[in-house]
Amino acid sequence: MNFGGIEEQLADYDFARAVIIPIPFDATSTWIKGADRGPEAILEASANMELFDIPTQTEVYLKGIHTMEPIAITDDPAIMTEEAEEVVEQVLRDHKLPIVIGGNHSVCIGPIRASARHFGEITVIQIDAHTDLRQSYEGSPLSHASVMARAQEVARVVQVGIRSMCAEELPYLIPERVFYAQDITGRNDWYQEAARQIRGPVYITIDLDGFDPSILPSTGTPEPGGLTYFEVYNFLSYVIRNHQVVGFDVNELCPNPEDRSSDFLASKLIYQLISLIIK
DSSP, X not given: OOGGGOOGGGGOTTTOSEEEEEEOOOTTOOSSOOGGGHHHHHHHHHTTSOSOBTTTTXXXXXXXXXXXXXXXXXXXXXXHHHHHHHHHHHHHHTTOEEEEEESSGGGGHHHHHHHHHHHSSOEEEEEOSBOOOOSOBTTBTTSGGGHHXXXXXXXXXXEEEEOBOOGGGXXXXXXXXXXXXXXXXXXXXXXXXXXXXXXXXXXXXXXXXGBOTTTOOOBXXXXXXXXXXXXXXXXHHHHHHHSOEEEEEEEOBOOXXXXXXXXXXXXXXXXXXXXXXXX
């Protein structure tokens, strides 16, 4: 299934400016399972979007969006990370925009490593309810709860929407790069402060639990007090207008067959970010 339901000639890899990389990985999830079904749900929902983007006044799909076959399902996060890293690195070498759809948040580690190796110094913008700075969780350094610890090994990390963490993460927190949901909700005067932390190109990682569960309930670890759609969109629009964004991922969708609104929000967000980056 092509992202957006677009016709084959516009989904051709050689023609496409953007590449969708599905990774249906859920092995390290620790509460609500089902993120492995996220990529398929996002692709299905995307086929029901209008493809004219109002904010940018563009139809970015005409510049080509290729959808890869999903990265092979495995229960080994090391194998998944290595394969994701190789795939994203090839997409970057081909001068295309990689967009990873998960899967749980572990899917971001390989793409972040690939981006750092390709571009050198990069900054990771993290939209998330959780800091994800445990050095290891349940015996795995590649757990969804450890992804930003791995990101910090290769990149600067700016954390946005945070409202949940554990005490063992405090030593790894960089206070000036953390923007708690309670402090930024309903405001935009923090954008410049966040952007001042950026060095080099930007990679964006979006855990969908960064959104408030009142607008996105279908996720593995919902946390109250989250961000609205336009709070996320407006901030990322600011980042994209002022910095080079070289890739992004959207993860942690746990589809609910009784409520497809979360699936649609995720697909719409992906399309609107592509529109902003490529326009």
